[in-house]
Amino acid sequence: EVQLVESGGGLVQPGGSLRLSCAASGLTFSSYAMSWVRQAPGKGLEWVSAITGGGGSTYYPDSVKDRFTISRDNSKNTLYLQMSSLRVEDTALYYCTPGGPPTGWFDPWGQGTLVTVSS
Amino acid sequence: EIVMTQSPATLSVSPGERVTLSCRASQSVSSNLAWYQQKPGQAPRLLIFHASTRATGIPARFSGSGSGTEFTLTISSLQSEDFAVYYCQHYNSWLYTFGQGTKLDIK
DSSP states (O other), X not given: OOEEEEEOOEEEOTTOOEEEEEXXXXXXXXXXXXXXXXXXXXXOEEEEEEEOTTSOOEEOOTTTTTTEEXXXXXXXXXXXXXXXXXXXXXXXXXXXXXXXXXXXXXXXXXXXXXXXXXX | OOOEEEEXXXXXEOTTOOEEXXXXXXXXXXXXXXXXXXXXXXXXXXEEETTTEEOTXXXXXXXXXXXXXXXXXXXXXXXXXXXXXEEEEEOSSSSOEEOOXXXXXXX
């Protein structure tokens, strides 16, 4: 059974930084592209980054480009999201999930870690 | 960016009914479309990929159809556990986007 455990969320002031982690088990981690998808309170889903299995390519939408950096350590089966210049609108539950180029769908999902950006 | 539009936003239905949810893409996404179910307090769950292929463990009452810009998710006979929010998502390009969701309410 695939397990994904996100951590690192918390309260941060606007302009601050935070690093999220996702520990994966039950899958051959390096064989899968991985993504982060977020959900603002009471809102829908927004994909925010993806990384290929080997880590050689990364992808971001404009809303987070140049502020967020996705990375992975395949020796530790761990995915990361370094977030900087955080804004109030980045407040959300951040999910880690296998998926991204070339497949594109996301399955399964972790339980998420909550990031709150507020002064 | 491809915009995904779901309709209706909310649907009130009774258990046992057949329901069809719609998803429209602002440009063709071929069959590169997935559907997810999300229950309150839970993470999303993949139901359908490639527009019509059920994910592992998904009951046969869930079916997907469509291609290009118009897609539907049909639940043939609603069970109590199916009341949730449903999202569509395209993956025709790496700039993935989701629809805003359709909430199924108990009538």
